[in-house]
Amino acid sequence: xxxxxxxxxxxxxxxxxxxxxxxxxxxxxxxxxxxxxxxxxxxxxxxxxxxxxxxxxxxxxxxxxxxxxxxxxxxxxxxxxxxxxxxxxxxxxxxxxxxxxxxxxxxxxxxxxxxxxxxxxxxxxxxxxxxxxxxxxxxxxxxxxxxxxxxxxxxxxxxxxxxxxxxxxxxxxxxxxxxxxxxxxxxxxxxxxxxxxxxxxxxxxxxxxxxxxxxxxxxxxxxxxxxxxxxxxxxxxxxxxxxxxxxxxxxxxxxxxxxxxxxxxxxxxxxxxxxxxxxxxxxxxxxxxxxxxxxxxxxxxxxxxxxxxxxxxxxxxxxxxxxxxxxxxxxxxxxxxxxxxxxxxxxxxxxxxxxxxxxxxxxxxxxxxxxxxxxxxxxxxxxxxxxxxxxxxxxxxxxxxxxxxxxxxxxxxxxxxxxxxxxxxxxxxxxxxxxxxxxxxxxxxxxxxxxxxxxxxxxxxxxxxxxxxxxxxxxxxxxxxxxxxxxxxxxxxxxxxxxxxxxxxxxxxxxxxxxxxxxxxxxxxxxxxxxxxxxxxxxxxxx
Amino acid sequence: xxxxxxxxxxxxxxxxxxxxxxxxxxxxxxxxxxxxxxxxxxxxxxxxxxxxxxxxxxxxxxxxxxxxxxxxxxxxxxxxxxxxxxxxxxxxxxxxxxxxxxxxxxxxxxxxxxxxxxxxxxxxxxxxxxxxxxxxxxxxxxxxxxxxxxxxxxxxxxxxxxxxxx
Numbered sequence: 001x002x003x004x005x006x007x008x009x010x011x012x013x014x015x016x017x018x019x020x021x022x023x024x025x026x027x028x029x030x031x032x033x034x035x036x037x038x039x040x041x042x043x044x045x046x047x048x049x050x051x052x053x054x055x056x057x058x059x060x061x062x063x064x065x066x067x068x069x070x071x072x073x074x075x076x077x078x079x080x081x082x083x084x085x086x087x088x089x090x091x092x093x094x095x096x097x098x099x100x101x102x103x104x105x106x107x108x109x110x111x112x113x114x115x116x117x118x119x120x121x122x123x124x125x126x127x128x129x130x131x132x133x134x135x136x137x138x139x140x141x142x143x144x145x146x147x148x149x150x151x152x153x154x155x156x157x158x159x160x161x162x163x164x165x166x167x168x169x170x171x172x173x174x175x176x177x178x179x180x181x182x183x184x185x186x187x188x189x190x191x192x193x194x195x196x197x198x199x200x201x202x203x204x205x206x207x208x209x210x211x212x213x214x215x216x217x218x219x220x221x222x223x224x225x226x227x228x229x230x231x232x233x234x235x236x237x238x239x240x241x242x243x244x245x246x247x248x249x250x251x252x253x254x255x256x257x258x259x260x261x262x263x264x265x266x267x268x269x270x271x272x273x274x275x276x277x278x279x280x281x282x283x284x285x286x287x288x289x290x291x292x293x294x295x296x297x298x299x300x301x302x303x304x305x306x307x308x309x310x311x312x313x314x315x316x317x318x319x320x321x322x323x324x325x326x327x328x329x330x331x332x333x334x335x336x337x338x339x340x341x342x343x344x345x346x347x348x349x350x351x352x353x354x355x356x357x358x359x360x361x362x363x364x365x366x367x368x369x370x371x372x373x374x375x376x377x378x379x380x381x382x383x384x385x386x387x388x389x390x391x392x393x394x395x396x397x398x399x400x401x402x403x404x405x406x407x408x409x410x411x412x413x414x415x416x417x418x419x420x421x422x423x424x425x426x427x428x429x430x431x432x433x434x435x436x437x438x439x440x441x442x443x444x445x446x447x448x449x450x451x452x453x454x455x456x457x458x459x460x461x462x463x464x465x466x467x468x469x470x471x472x473x474x475x476x477x478x479x480x481x482x483x484x485x486x487x488x489x490x491x492x493x494x495x496x497x498x499x500x501x502x503x504x505x506x507x508x509x510x511x512x513x514x515x516x517x518x519x520x521x522x523x524x525x526x527x528x529x530x531x532x533x534x535x536x537x538x539x540x541x542x543x
Numbered sequence: 544x545x546x547x548x549x550x551x552x553x554x555x556x557x558x559x560x561x562x563x564x565x566x567x568x569x570x571x572x573x574x575x576x577x578x579x580x581x582x583x584x585x586x587x588x589x590x591x592x593x594x595x596x597x598x599x600x601x602x603x604x605x606x607x608x609x610x611x612x613x614x615x616x617x618x619x620x621x622x623x624x625x626x627x628x629x630x631x632x633x634x635x636x637x638x639x640x641x642x643x644x645x646x647x648x649x650x651x652x653x654x655x656x657x658x659x660x661x662x663x664x665x666x667x668x669x670x671x672x673x674x675x676x677x678x679x680x681x682x683x684x685x686x687x688x689x690x691x692x693x694x695x696x697x698x699x700x701x702x703x704x705x706x707x708x709x
Contacts, residue, residue: 152658
């Protein structure tokens with residue numbers, strides 16, 4: 001009966017999503033408690049599923065008693081459980097932040113729970129069409145959440161995402177349609193068998209299907225040439241929404257890419273169609289470099305880390321296309337690690353914005369003296385993103401890099417080496433913008449030698465060097481940021497006060513941020529444990 | 544199918560595979576409309592057209608020559624030739640998804656119209672640029688100066704009002 005946990009993990013958040021709206025008719029402010037209970041329940045279920053997978057191995061559940069391949073099944077294996085735990089943990093932790101930062105109101109929490117349900121569904125489903133449905137549930141709620149602070153700019157960013165995201169999901173559906181025409185089935189494992197039995201890897205329908213699916217998912221993940229929706233969406237969304245969306249939405253789409261590539265089409269398909277694999281590899285490599293370069297040019301912190309995501313997902317795409325065991329392990333580790341780190345970074349930025357009223361790098365000079373714990377956490381997570389060991393960011397990049405070099409030496413030739421070089425260049429870019437951030441936080445500000453504190457002087461240069469992302473926002477609307485007498489960023493009026501630390505940030509989200517930092521560093525020590533954890537999955541797909 | 548294409552040429556494809564031709568045409572028209580039309584609502588219509596094309600692909604693939612509706616009455620004859628019911632079910636689900644997407648899209652359009660009073664992307668971009676929500680376009684002569692004036696001056700005409708209003 002343990003397998004009933006799988007549908008429960010999907011159903012609990014979706015049913016809970018109706019409650020804030022329904023009970024909201026009678027009571028005010030029921031949204032947060034319901035969301036807290038709902039996501040905690042999901043976390044508990046996820047933990048139980050993980051325990052079962054560890055003890056007894058992968059298991060599945062046929063929905064409604066219709067056995068696959070006709071029915072839809074939900075499957076938990078080591079890969080899906082890892083992403084499931086990430087989804088559950090981040091969705092609980094973000095609530096701590098949403099409680100203080102808003103957006104408030106019951107509909108927000110309904111959408112939030114629906115988003116969690118969609119994400120869990122994407123992770124657990126074993127059916128291609130069902131994956132499309134969950135992809136769209138996730139997408140729809142993300143569009144709604146991004147626009148949930150009711151500003152015009154966020155509505156425009158959200159609509160842009162809606163159009164691009166829907167094209168992505170539709171292209172995915174088109175790919176599923178093609179593979180359905182070729183094989184007559186939709187169950188992932190059955191498709192895997194039927195492609196060999198009925199069509200073969202060289203069949204044009206199967207090839208076109210994979211191309212459409214990859215393109216569609218790339219739009220959703222935001223790989224470089226089709227990433228344009230993502231920085232706007234991340235920047236305009238309310239901070240709590242950015243936190244959850246940046247950590248989870250692209251991550252589960254990338255998970256879907258790994259799942260479809262290795263469970264449905266298999267590594268033999270990639271080997272038989274080198275052109276497709278190489279194309280994906282080239283696009284991903286360009287994405288790595290371009291994303292990092294664009295990130296280094298930003299002055300708005302949210303926008304900067306949004307572009308950084310483009311680069312990190314480029315690495316994951318490259319890991320998928322390299323099709324060797326080490327690289328794929330790196331891709332999966334980086335997928336999880338990137339989720340944790342981006343959760344922490346956007347949470348940290350959100351906390352600073354909540355307490356000190358700015359998301360501009362230039363306004364946050366000396367932030368480390370005003371808010372030592374928050375800034376310290378952001379700095380550690382930033383260094384993790386660069387890939388300084390011990391951190392999970394290092395492990396992911398390391399494995400992908402080693403895998404790329406392996407592929408290069410094993411006959412992949414220049415392409416594998418190019419990927420490794422791109423990762424190196426990207427690391428340098430990442431270092432450049434994270435170091436800029438750390439310099440601002442720790443070594444800039446009034447009263448320091450060389451007085452970097454004259455931020456109005458150098459802001460002009462800063463912005464002229466960027467794409468101008470927020471030049472107008474700084475110059476036009478915002479007045480100069482308030483400063484305390486000794487030149488530190490001044491807390492905004494009514495900024496929350498923590499009983500634990502001098503930072504003017506709320507306590508509960510700060511603890512969540514601390515946990516993210518701990519996880520980033522602790523997992524950095526667990527390279528072999530992670531390799532062992534994903535070993536069975538890798539052995540299965542590279543059998 | 545490909546042997547047919549090479550032997551019979553385009554006419555045969557049109558005659559026997561018109562559903563697929565329509566699918567490809569609709570897909571391209573929808574995509575073009577999304578990219579080229581400056582009106583947000585028309586972009587959403589293009590999106591719908593794009594999705595409808597995919598529904599058509601599924602439905603066309605379910606067709607079986609001479610097949611009947613896949614409903615077997617109780618006690619009716621077993622067997623027989625039916626069109627495939629599965630794609631119909633998939634398309635029903637996809638239609639529901641498409642409708643909710645359209646609803647969210649139109650709701651966002653209403654919000655944008657309330658805020659800015661326009662649905663044309665080019666006008667909207669100008670307004671957003673004035674408001675500072677998207678990067679200002681840098682004109683060649685402003686590029687040399689420092690960033691601060693670029694923020695409110697370089698977009699040129701639209702926001703010269705800063706000084707002249709009063």
